[in-house]
Amino acid sequence: MDIGYCKYDCLRHELFETLIPEMLYRGTQKEKDEFFSSMKQDGEALLREMYGIMCEDDGVAYPDGKIEFGVDVFERGGINILQILLPPYNPNISDILRAYILFMKRGDGRGTKRYFVIKRFKDGTVFILYVNTEMGVLLGEELTGHIGDMEYEFYKLVSDYVKVLILELGIK
Numbered sequence: 001m002d003i004g005y006c007k008y009d010c011l012r013h014e015l016f017e018t019l020i021p022e023m024l025y026r027g028t029q030k031e032k033d034e035f036f037s038s039m040k041q042d043g044e045a046l047l048r049e050m051y052g053i054m055c056e057d058d059g060v061a062y063p064d065g066k067i068e069f070g071v072d073v074f075e076r077g078g079i080n081i082l083q084i085l086l087p088p089y090n091p092n093i094s095d096i097l098r099a100y101i102l103f104m105k106r107g108d109g110r111g112t113k114r115y116f117v118i119k120r121f122k123d124g125t126v127f128i129l130y131v132n133t134e135m136g137v138l139l140g141e142e143l144t145g146h147i148g149d150m151e152y153e154f155y156k157l158v159s160d161y162v163k164v165l166i167l168e169l170g171i172k
Contacts, residue, residue, distance in 0.1 A: 005093045008063065011054050016086070016096050019050065021115045021131040024101065036113060039082060039101065043071025047084070076154045079104055079161060094121040102161040114164055116157055118143065128153075128160050 023035045038046045047069040055062045070085030082101040089095035096117050103113040115131045126147055128140030141156040 016099050025133045044069050079158045
């Protein structure tokens with residue numbers, strides 16, 4: 001029976017749905033700040049290094065020349081967005097297309113970083129998934145009819161981010 005995914009697909013899932021949110025949300029404030037600062041300053045190198053360590057730990061060869069990550073930071077509607085671009089995905093499984101860290105500073109200076117992924121499911125639907133601070137995954141907006149429309153994706157991400165903050169802060 002063909003399961004449709006390989007060891008690299010598992011590593012991709014582990015890195016982008018488990019490890020990055022763990023590093024963003026867990027640990028001391030200094031550790032979280034250092035990780036986030038590294039992602040902003042040279043995220044591509046950090047991701048390649050993390051992925052390389054994961055490959056080594058799992059006993060698989062790093063796929064030289066096949067793994068390229070991109071990281072960009074920009075703003076939409078007063079919200080800062082750190083976008084993580086991933087190499088092409090496996091269309092035979094439910095897989096992550098892109099990942100995002102949305103952030104801004106509240107009036108008291110505390111950070112409001114939240115982690116989202118854009119995931120294409122095996123049936124072809126595409127949704128925003130929010131990974132919360134408790135490492136739970138919540139379904140956000142559907143993007144299926146707007147694949148490739150990045151401004152729509154950014155708009156829906158910012159919308160989901162604001163909804164999350166309102167819920168978490170208990171604002172009515």
